[in-house]
Amino acid sequence: xxxxxxxxLNAQQQRAVQAIHGPVLVLAGPGSGKxxxxxxxxxxxxxxxxxxxYNILAVTFTNKAAREMRERIGNLIGESRxxxxxxxxxxxICARWLRRxxxxxxxxxxxxxxxxxxxxxxxKQILRELDLSEKQYNPRSIHARIxxxxxxxxGVAEFAxxxxxxxxxxxxxxxxxxxxxLLANNALDFDDLLLKTVNLFEYHPDVLARYAERYxxxxxxxxxxxxxxxxxxxxxxxxxxxxYFLIGDIQQSIYAWRGARLANVREFEEAHPDVQIIPLEQNxxxxxxxxxxxxxxxxxAYDRRHTTKIWxxxxxxxxxxxxxxxxxxxxxxxxxxxxxxxxxxxxRSLDDFAVMYRTNAQSRAFEEAMISRNLRYRLVxxxxxxxxxxxxxxxxxxxxxxxxxxxxxxxxxxNVPGRSIGDRTQQELLQWAxxxxxxxxDALELLATNEAQSPxxxxxxxxxxxxxxxxxxxxxxxxxxxxxxxxxxRLLERVPLxxxxxxxxxxxxxxxxWENILELQNVSMEYLALPTEDQLPRFLEEVALVSDVDSLDxxxxxxxxxxLITLHQAKGLEYPVVFLAGLEEGLLPHxxxxxxxxxxxxxxxxxxxxxxxxxxxxxxxYAFKRATWGRTDITIPSRFLGDIPKDLLxxxxxxxxxxxxxxxASQWQSSTPQRTRGTQPSTSSMWSGASxxxxxxxxxxxxxAASYSAGDKVRHxxxxxxxxxxxxxxxxxxxxxxxxxxxxxxxxLAAFAKLERV
DNA sequence: CTCAAATCGGTTTTT
DNA sequence: CCGATTTGAG
Numbered sequence: 001x002x003x004x005x006x007x008x009l010n011a012q013q014q015r016a017v018q019a020i021h022g023p024v025l026v027l028a029g030p031g032s033g034k035x036x037x038x039x040x041x042x043x044x045x046x047x048x049x050x051x052x053x054y055n056i057l058a059v060t061f062t063n064k065a066a067r068e069m070r071e072r073i074g075n076l077i078g079e080s081r082x083x084x085x086x087x088x089x090x091x092x093i094c095a096r097w098l099r100r101x102x103x104x105x106x107x108x109x110x111x112x113x114x115x116x117x118x119x120x121x122x123x124k125q126i127l128r129e130l131d132l133s134e135k136q137y138n139p140r141s142i143h144a145r146i147x148x149x150x151x152x153x154x155g156v157a158e159f160a161x162x163x164x165x166x167x168x169x170x171x172x173x174x175x176x177x178x179x180x181x182l183l184a185n186n187a188l189d190f191d192d193l194l195l196k197t198v199n200l201f202e203y204h205p206d207v208l209a210r211y212a213e214r215y216x217x218x219x220x221x222x223x224x225x226x227x228x229x230x231x232x233x234x235x236x237x238x239x240x241x242x243x244y245f246l247i248g249d250i251q252q253s254i255y256a257w258r259g260a261r262l263a264n265v266r267e268f269e270e271a272h273p274d275v276q277i278i279p280l281e282q283n284x285x286x287x288x289x290x291x292x293x294x295x296x297x298x299x300x301a302y303d304r305r306h307t308t309k310i311w312x313x314x315x316x317x318x319x320x321x322x323x324x325x326x327x328x329x330x331x332x333x334x335x336x337x338x339x340x341x342x343x344x345x346x347x348r349s350l351d352d353f354a355v356m357y358r359t360n361a362q363s364r365a366f367e368e369a370m371i372s373r374n375l376r377y378r379l380v381x382x383x384x385x386x387x388x389x390x391x392x393x394x395x396x397x398x399x400x401x402x403x404x405x406x407x408x409x410x411x412x413x414x415n416v417p418g419r420s421i422g423d424r425t426q427q428e429l430l431q432w433a434x435x436x437x438x439x440x441x442d443a444l445e446l447l448a449t450n451e452a453q454s455p456x457x458x459x460x461x462x463x464x465x466x467x468x469x470x471x472x473x474x475x476x477x478x479x480x481x482x483x484x485x486x487x488x489x490r491l492l493e494r495v496p497l498x499x500x501x502x503x504x505x506x507x508x509x510x511x512x513x514w515e516n517i518l519e520l521q522n523v524s525m526e527y528l529a530l531p532t533e534d535q536l537p538r539f540l541e542e543v544a545l546v547s548d549v550d551s552l553d554x555x556x557x558x559x560x561x562x563x564l565i566t567l568h569q570a571k572g573l574e575y576p577v578v579f580l581a582g583l584e585e586g587l588l589p590h591x592x593x594x595x596x597x598x599x600x601x602x603x604x605x606x607x608x609x610x611x612x613x614x615x616x617x618x619x620x621x622y623a624f625k626r627a628t629w630g631r632t633d634i635t636i637p638s639r640f641l642g643d644i645p646k647d648l649l650x651x652x653x654x655x656x657x658x659x660x661x662x663x664x665a666s667q668w669q670s671s672t673p674q675r676t677r678g679t680q681p682s683t684s685s686m687w688s689g690a691s692x693x694x695x696x697x698x699x700x701x702x703x704x705a706a707s708y709s710a711g712d713k714v715r716h717x718x719x720x721x722x723x724x725x726x727x728x729x730x731x732x733x734x735x736x737x738x739x740x741x742x743x744x745x746x747x748x749l750a751a752f753a754k755l756e757r758v
Numbered sequence: 759c760t761c762a763a764a765t766c767g768g769t770t771t772t773t
Numbered sequence: 774c775c776g777a778t779t780t781g782a783g
Contacts, residue, residue: 061773062773063773089773090773091773092773115773116772135766190773191773193773194773254771255771255772257770257771257772258771258772358770358771359769359770359771360769360770360771361769361770381771381772418759418760420759420760422759422760423759424759425759545773546773547772547773566770566771566772567771568770568771568772569771569772587770590769590770590771591769591770592769592770592771593770602771628769629768629769
């Protein structure tokens with residue numbers, strides 16, 4: 001008799017669920033139900049094998065995946081039993097462990113976690129102190145280098161040994177200083193969360209032993225995207241019991257640029273000769289035509305050692321559409337229109353649709369098209385909630401309440417709102433603190449308690465600084481006694497941020513940003529259940545570690561909307577209808593990857609990931625012209641399109657035409673998809689170069705006449721009366737520029753802004 | 759120190 | 774093109 005937890009699983013999946021001893025490597029294609037396998041396996045281990053939830057460690061790629069998996073396990077075997085499984089991303093799990101045990105590394109556990117923005121601020125400060133020009137040494141690239149080193153577990157000392165260029169010399173000096181600074185601020189950056197944990201385990205085997213004993217089963221999803229530190233961590237924690245369960249898809253490896261090593265998988269196999277390798281090849285997600293396209297893209301890969309066949313029994317389905325748009329705006333408009341058509345015809349929810357693209361910047365045109373058609377959408381990525389300036393300001397206050405030595409946060413808000421503590425004063429303070437070898441906070445305290453010998457500032461500035469110190473100190477006094485929500489309330493009462501936002505951004509946007517702060521306060525209510533003194537630290541930790549996809553919840557309450565998302569973020573997700581936009585040379589493959597064959601191959605896999613997100617319908621789009629930075633260029637369709645046999649695609653015109661554009665049709669059909677694997681882009685011969693066939697010319701869309709002209713007087717619901725400065729047609733929409741006395745000049749979409757003529 | 763004007767420069771992808 | 778940062782005047 002089949003066990004209840006195995007019902008509905010195929011033979012390979014059952015094998016994976018039941019492989020309860022020793023190292024297991026599951027090589028799973030897209031849509032093969034690996035999440036399901038992981039879920040059922042955990043439930044099975046607990047219910048049937050008698051493993052305690054507490055003894056299971058499962059690492060997922062996003063926090064969202066962990067949350068959903070926990071919920072599903074709860075449905076299978078009961079919430080209370082699912083509760084104690086240790087689940088999350090590498091980063092969140094390491095943060096939990098460090099919070100508990102970092103004192104073994106002589107560090108306090110009230111550390112704060114620095115995100116990209118904070119890291120950058122530290123770097124800038126360091127460049128300033130080292131007297132290096134920011135122009136010459138870009139803080140981002142220096143930090144990128146340090147980050148890469150940390151991912152490879154190369155500390156300052158080892159980095160020093162491998163310096164081989166002048167740039168490295170500079171990086172080394174910054175690296176040393178950067179580490180010092182983070183230590184002084186009692187801060188860890190993203191990379192430290194992993195690296196310090198590995199260090200902790202390395203230097204303190206007794207601490208490691210506790211974890212290694214506890215976690216009888218170590219499971220890791222998306223193992224192809226792990227970097228060296230993460231792999232070390234897996235090996236450290238898993239070595240005791242040797243019950244590894246690693247799931248991955250080599251063809252979906254898209255994170256080499258942040259240190260992911262495919263070699264981890266190979267090394268794992270070599271280190272464990274007894275490894276069981278279980279393939280999952282059946283795809284339950286997509287129709288055959290979609291998989292055919294995906295397969296043809298991956299089959300053209302330069303390195304075919306890993307290409308495995310995936311198959312489905314869903315033979316029927318629409319052919320994949322290939323669409324050439326005139327420019328990025330038409331591309332977006334066409335997608336929006338097609339969504340409206342299909343939605344009506346097939347009775348679909350907006351949740352069924354996703355638009356995927358290579359760079360975040362591409363989302364803009366889609367947003368505009370959705371807005372003008374009143375289609376609700378959900379933008380994933382871009383500026384995230386916790387990266388918004390006003391949110392970061394509040395968070396910075398909370399951070400110094402938690403850990404006043406956090407210099408980045410302190411300097412961020414010391415003059416927000418304006419307290420007349422300008423750059424000059426700040427630099428003086430900083431210098432003074434450095435000379436005394438104390439943190440800025442310590443320096444402020446010295447100043448406030450009048451213990452200072454020769455303070456660097458006096459008069460008004462000094463008074464302002466002391467006021468600030470008192471403010472923070474008084475809030476700090478409350479931190480253990482007040483619920484997080486109340487603490488934020490007190491903060492907002494004493495720091496007039498609302499007024500500041502209105503002053504800075506105007507009535508409307510100021511109110512919008514204030515809403516964000518109130519939303520933050522709302523989020524803080526989720527921590528009510530924790531003991532009062534734990535609320536703030538846990539909140540700060542999560543603020544730093546949430547990713548944007550995490551917020552893509554499956555909440556039934558929310559309004560349906562089209563998902564706009566980057567290809568990277570789309571990994572692991574699926575949608576009935578998918579539009580892959582901007583399949584052009586320079587975009588996919590991205591221009592930054594063209595001189596490196598390995599990177600090009602990663603771009604290919606990225607497209608593979610994109611195509612395999614689609615369940616029923618897939619559209620691949622490129623534009624004839626694309627505007628970047630206001631400059632419009634003629635494009636070349638992505639070389640990867642040339643790897644798809646023509647009979648797998650249907651060309652779909654973007655507008656009603658009597659006949660297919662002659663050139664486009666004949667070109668496509670006459671091109672023989674003979675692949676010259678890896679050596680040269682096969683499409684280049686088809687499209688680019690003077691000798692190639694002429695690309696279809698499309699007439700410019702006839703602009704319909706603008707209905708407003710300069711000098712017209714109009715009224716707007718929010719801005720009141722104004723005078724039209726100019727008006728132009730942007731596609732189907734009229735963009736009116738209106739000057740509102742006292743409110744400034746605004747660009748408005750006529751269809752949207754509901755202007756009244758006066 | 760603050761404000762406005764001018765200049766610069768940036769786009770991969772993310773935990 | 775748009776935002777962030779720098780510069781110069783008050």
